[in-house]
Amino acid sequence: MKKSILFLLMVILFANCESKIIQEPEKLISEDQMVAILYDLYVLNAVRNNSFSDSELQDITPAQYIYHKYKIDSLQFAQSDKYYATNVDEYEKLHERVTTKLKDNKAKIDSIIAKNPQEKTADSIAKTAQKPLKLRDSGLKKRMLRNSLVLDSIQK
Numbered sequence: 001m002k003k004s005i006l007f008l009l010m011v012i013l014f015a016n017c018e019s020k021i022i023q024e025p026e027k028l029i030s031e032d033q034m035v036a037i038l039y040d041l042y043v044l045n046a047v048r049n050n051s052f053s054d055s056e057l058q059d060i061t062p063a064q065y066i067y068h069k070y071k072i073d074s075l076q077f078a079q080s081d082k083y084y085a086t087n088v089d090e091y092e093k094l095h096e097r098v099t100t101k102l103k104d105n106k107a108k109i110d111s112i113i114a115k116n117p118q119e120k121t122a123d124s125i126a127k128t129a130q131k132p133l134k135l136r137d138s139g140l141k142k143r144m145l146r147n148s149l150v151l152d153s154i155q156k
Helices: 002-016 031-049 062-070 074-085 088-115 122-130 138-155
Strands: none
Touching: 031 062, 031 074, 031 088, 062 074, 074 088
16 A cells, blocks of 8 residues: 555656646747847846946836837746746856856956056046046946946947
8 A cells, every 4th residue: 555655656746747848938039139138137237236337327227128128028028038948958058148248248348448448438528527536546447437338338
């Protein structure tokens, strides 16, 4: 009796562990677009959480910005993200592409900063003229330049 109950429980357990594949949503976001969306989300969140970022950036909701930029809605994003997440290996590759893109852009920004340590964008100069700001260390200058370059790349 105990063996038959144990066998029945094992069968139920294995039946429930069966891989459940989610159906592809009607409005599935392509992998390339998903990489671009996740990249923008990561950058926006990083800039937004940076204590040195502009106050106007604090008003931007990253999700709303993404929905508007890519002409998608929250349900479409959630369903696509869930669909891609069901295949862990493919989802990991998707995130590796995002990470590679982040590292590449960081390297580009760092090389620009290294070549032109005193260069600032016109917006930064205009804002400095509006309210004087004393930059005490070069690290702060680099972060401000990086933020302005990141914002420029997002807005394109």
